Amino acid sequence: MNSGATLSTSSLIIASSLVLISLFFSYYQKLNLEKETIIGVIRAIVQLTIVGYLLNFIFGLKNPFFTTLLLLFMTTNASFNASKRGKGIKNGFLISFIAIGIGAFITLFILVVSGAIKYEPYQIIPIGGMIISNAMVAIGLCYKQLLSNFKNKREEVETKLALGADILPSSIEIIRDAIKTGMLPTIDSMKTLGIVALPGMMTGLILAGTSPIEAVKFQILVTFMMLSTTSIASFLACYLAYKGFFNGRKQLI
Amino acid sequence: MSILEFSNVSFSNEGKSILKNLNIRIESRDYISIVGPSGSGKSTFLKLCNNLISPSEGNISFNNKNVSEYNPIELRKEIAYCFQMPHLFGDTVMDNLSFPFKIRNKRVDMDRIKYLFSLFSMDEEFIDEKVLNLSGGEKQRIALMRTLMFTPEVLLLDEVTSALDSENTLIVENIINKLNNEGSTVLWVTHNDEQSTKYANKLLTLENGEIKSLEVLK
Numbered sequence: 001m002n003s004g005a006t007l008s009t010s011s012l013i014i015a016s017s018l019v020l021i022s023l024f025f026s027y028y029q030k031l032n033l034e035k036e037t038i039i040g041v042i043r044a045i046v047q048l049t050i051v052g053y054l055l056n057f058i059f060g061l062k063n064p065f066f067t068t069l070l071l072l073f074m075t076t077n078a079s080f081n082a083s084k085r086g087k088g089i090k091n092g093f094l095i096s097f098i099a100i101g102i103g104a105f106i107t108l109f110i111l112v113v114s115g116a117i118k119y120e121p122y123q124i125i126p127i128g129g130m131i132i133s134n135a136m137v138a139i140g141l142c143y144k145q146l147l148s149n150f151k152n153k154r155e156e157v158e159t160k161l162a163l164g165a166d167i168l169p170s171s172i173e174i175i176r177d178a179i180k181t182g183m184l185p186t187i188d189s190m191k192t193l194g195i196v197a198l199p200g201m202m203t204g205l206i207l208a209g210t211s212p213i214e215a216v217k218f219q220i221l222v223t224f225m226m227l228s229t230t231s232i233a234s235f236l237a238c239y240l241a242y243k244g245f246f247n248g249r250k251q252l253i
Numbered sequence: 254m255s256i257l258e259f260s261n262v263s264f265s266n267e268g269k270s271i272l273k274n275l276n277i278r279i280e281s282r283d284y285i286s287i288v289g290p291s292g293s294g295k296s297t298f299l300k301l302c303n304n305l306i307s308p309s310e311g312n313i314s315f316n317n318k319n320v321s322e323y324n325p326i327e328l329r330k331e332i333a334y335c336f337q338m339p340h341l342f343g344d345t346v347m348d349n350l351s352f353p354f355k356i357r358n359k360r361v362d363m364d365r366i367k368y369l370f371s372l373f374s375m376d377e378e379f380i381d382e383k384v385l386n387l388s389g390g391e392k393q394r395i396a397l398m399r400t401l402m403f404t405p406e407v408l409l410l411d412e413v414t415s416a417l418d419s420e421n422t423l424i425v426e427n428i429i430n431k432l433n434n435e436g437s438t439v440l441w442v443t444h445n446d447e448q449s450t451k452y453a454n455k456l457l458t459l460e461n462g463e464i465k466s467l468e469v470l471k
Contacts, residue, residue, distance in 0.1 A: 162303055164326055165352070
């Protein structure tokens, strides 16, 4: 392997033989995953290459407008993905966009104002990508939990409505449970950071030649921002989405 | 004076007709027993009264005003509904008994809670009991107490004594009769023949989603 931040294309091509190992197991064990694996590999190469060139271009522009545009593009994609996860959630795309957008904005704003990062594409875009995708996964989990709770606890909600409670006190336990579900993976992964595996970003920095101590500092920063974005996005998504389970007469749909 | 009136009310869910063209006037202070085979639409009828669901066709009025003109939250406080399955929530009995106060932004009135415990001949120590430790009958009585924390104008009861022994059934029947005498209108779904005619002044029989008969008993 090449040292430092560069990796020669020929080494990468040789390393691509690793894919054959996976294909071999799939074929040998009749897993029928060959097609999926090949599609996955091709997509990864094509998508990442495009992203690489795009980022190279935008980093070169050093224009805050394009940086913001790219962040918006990422948020839109993440919202689309999260709303697909939450089929049955009313206005899923819009709610996801608001939740992820505000979560990412607040976190990035604090990071930039505190001087932890600069509003420059090479810092904002990778960090934005991390928090946006983390928020996307979190609210996807929130939606799943909201949908299952409103189905399984229907009678409990109706009992509270029948007592004359408004829709919020009738659903508050469900909302809290869904927010928790969205946040727990981030909290759990915090607990095992460095013990189970070195996190991706820290690994990346170390591979690129940064000293482990510096890499750790960045990783701690990343952990905090993940936590803040996940909480904001989960909170907003659940509080905006629960209303869609009721109609104008405050009846469960 | 009629307190609840159904005019040509039908209800269907996912294309399935559950109640068909109901016309009934419920007078203030009526005590109506509702009987009929399972699936005849008794619980749906109560849910319509409480505005937990809205009719697919027709009108329901409460105190001569269409229910859709009321704030559903306020309406449900006046037309209280106790379910067949007692769903207790939170950890303790107190979580359930304090709920009606919380949703009204009122301080918990311990005197009222203690009064209800004495009315139901239940030990006050149940207040701190965990919901999980309660028997089916205890849950049913706590759920009813929760419904009765504020005396409603109309009381909808769905087989609320199904898990009770005869002694406690009698206690509950007497409490409901007392409330009726004090001015509450009562609609009680029951499968118990004796119970259906004991205190009620009318007997409503539903069959296949239609009113089969409305007998005046007293």
